[in-house]
Amino acid sequence: MMFSRKIQFFLFCLLAVLSSCTGNFVDINRPGSKLSPEELQRDNYAVGSFLIQMQGVAFPEQENAYQTMIDFVGNYLGRYTTYTKELPKNHTLFNASNAWCAWPASYAPSVVSAFNEVVTLNGKENISYAWALILRAQAFLRFTDIYGPFPLSMDKDNAEVYSSQRDIYLQLINDLDKATAYIASDVNLANEKTVFAPYDLVYKGDFNKWRKFANSLKLRIAVRISNVEPAMARSLAEQAVRDGVIEDNEENCTISYNKSGLWTTAVSWGDSRICADLESYMTGYRDSRLSKYFLQPNVAGSRKFIGCRAGALIESNVLAKRLYSTVNLSETTPGVWLTASEMAFCKAEGVLRGWNMGSGAVRDFYEQGIKLSFKQWGADGVAAYLLDDTSVEADYTDASGGFGGNVTKVSTITIKWNDNAPMAEKMERLITQKWIALFPNGQEAWNEIRRTGYPRIFPVPQATNGYTLLTPNRIPFDKNQQINNRSNYDKAVEYLGGADDYATPMWWQK
Known part of the structure; x- marks a missing residue:
């Protein structure tokens, strides 16, 4: 398996913390159906708990998730903070342990399982589905920008099949388009704000702000792909700005946790x-x-x-x-x-x-x-x-x-x-x-x-395992994939277009 099972314990703890508002789960097994407003008021704790689960990965503030997904990777490689423990192996030196490489991906199954539960409990063509699409886009944009090709569960028969980074980007853009179109056309936003506010750790149920966040993700994506897909990038960026992105600090995407x-x-x-x-x-x-x-x-x-x-x-x-x-x-x-x-x-x-x-x-x-x-x-x-x-x-x-x-x-x-x-x-x-x-x-x-290539950054003062880069282009896949998921791993390396190492660039870098 690609993903660590440690995440199951994390999710158990998360649900325990939420038990005060989601303790009395009921069995709602109506795939493809849409709950009425009355049912949402009564049973939204089930859907809400899974949306909280998705927020926990999309915006990981829990200390272990934050350190392994954000600190060890983006913060250190983006040159905001740097590791000051007496450990001779980390991503900055291009020689991190396999555990460090595998950790970010280990959180993906919780996003997939929570997303599927939202759909099973509440169907599609509703606010909870639109919101789940946005949260999945936020989470998987990070996963693919860490590794490149990644399992997005686009193959329903095999969750461990990798998708190319380009295909992932196209899927996430499509998801965001669906989400923003639904939110823009929903006439019951006030009612749904009341329903979902207890489970919204960012905007307290204000889906107009979620729509702006989704459009802002589109603009972020457009800028990211501007060198490899210039026409697509321009169209996406102009659409996002036209539909409305975050323009005021009051709309910033921030999230509070019991400890930052x-x-x-x-x-x-x-x-x-x-x-x-x-x-x-x-x-x-x-x-x-x-x-x-x-x-x-x-x-x-x-x-x-x-x-x-x-x-x-x-x-x-x-x-x-x-x-x-x-x-x-x-x-x-x-x-x-x-x-x-x-x-x-x-x-x-x-x-x-x-x-x-x-x-x-x-x-x-x-x-x-x-x-x-x-x-x-x-x-x-x-x-x-x-x-x-x-x-x-x-x-x-x-x-x-x-x-x-x-x-x-x-x-x-x-x-x-x-x-x-x-x-x-x-x-x-x-x-x-x-x-x-x-x-x-x-x-x-x-x-x-x-x-x-900007900003220009300082060279690393130690040997970097034979690399001449100043910071990695990506993080290698979990080495266990070569044994436990070999055929899909080989396809992922093919999608990479280079070696499974720190040097092979992202699709959008080429």
């Missing part, structure tokens, strides 16, 4: 610290979001905030925790998964590519993205920041007694928008600022680095 996943892994457990790449850009730019993103280290250094280089040879986690800055979060800080700022930067890139993104020039959307990010974090000084045409990334100076060593800056890109700059300079400026604003969504940060 990033707070638990970085602050409580102390397994990671802020990455030197992010700190060096923000220090060089004199970015006032520094104090919103980071905390000062316990040991005074050459500057107020000090990051740790990705892949540093950590000899003492205890010392690393004292020398380097951690994230400025509390237990109750909501997780951030998609923002108005990101959408503004996507529109800016769209205009740069000649797409119709509505009223506004590239500069307008670029500056809007920065302004929205400053407002999101409660940071001041945005007006001066936007006019700064001299500040660049800072040279990195390691903490005294640190583990990564000094390194010279790798970028000279400035902040102020320049309409007369060459296209490459415009893209580097745009993506560098987008990357800073995407924090703490490490998966999207990693996607941007792989997709564009």
Whole structure:
């Protein structure tokens, strides 16, 4: 089997936590039927519990899910945080254990099973189905962007059959189209908001916001595939903007959990610290979001905030925790998964590519993205920041007694928008600022680095298992697939178009 059975224990615990509102399950076995509003009011706890299950993977804040799906992969490889345990094997060094490689995929079965239960309990052509399609798209977009080809359960007779990454993207786009079309035409949104609010950890049953989130996912996808499917990307992006994406911080996709996943892994457990790449850009730019993103280290250094280089040879986690800055979060800080700022930067890139993104020039959307990010974090000084045409990334100076060593800056890109700059300079400026604003969504940060080559990042100070890349293009499949699912594994490697290693690029990178 591709997926670990440890997820079953996680789901059992999740359902136990939810027992106060979903404890009296009834047997509703009416495939293909639609429950009436009265029945939904009475029995929605059954469907709602499975939608909560899907949210737990789509937006994984539970500490183990967060660490294995988000921290170990996107956060470290997107250069937001870096691992500071005394472990010589991790994805940053291109040599992680097979357990690390297998973990993200192990959560996929819970999405598939919950999705199928929603359909069995409540049928299709209803809000619960539309919502489940959106949650599945959010979850599986991450899975495919970690591995490439992935089992999407498109083959009903064999759940372990892989689909190509292109086919997965097409399926997710189709799912989002179905979901947004249904939500836009549903006249009972007020009633359904009341019905599903207790089970909606993001928007409390506001399906107009879920529609905007789904359109925003479409715009994110369009930008991602813009180099390999330019015509499709343009059409999808223009449709998403026309139908309405997230434009205000009040609509940001955030989720609260009893303990923030990033707070638990970085602050409580102390397994990671802020990455030197992010700190060096923000220090060089004199970015006032520094104090919103980071905390000062316990040991005074050459500057107020000090990051740790990705892949540093950590000899003492205890010392690393004292020398380097951690994230400025509390237990109750909501997780951030998609923002108005990101959408503004996507529109800016769209205009740069000649797409119709509505009223506004590239500069307008670029500056809007920065302004929205400053407002999101409660940071001041945005007006001066936007006019700064001299500040660049800072040279990195390691903490005294640190583990990564000094390194010279790798970028000279400035902040102020320049309409007369060459296209490459415009893209580097745009993506560098987008990357800073995407924090703490490490998966999207990693996607941007792989997709564009920006921002420019520091080399890893240790040997990287023979690779010359600065960050992996993907994570290898679970090695057990070669034994337990050989024929499907071979097909997946064929879809990859290269070796099952860290170097083979995503379909959308080619």
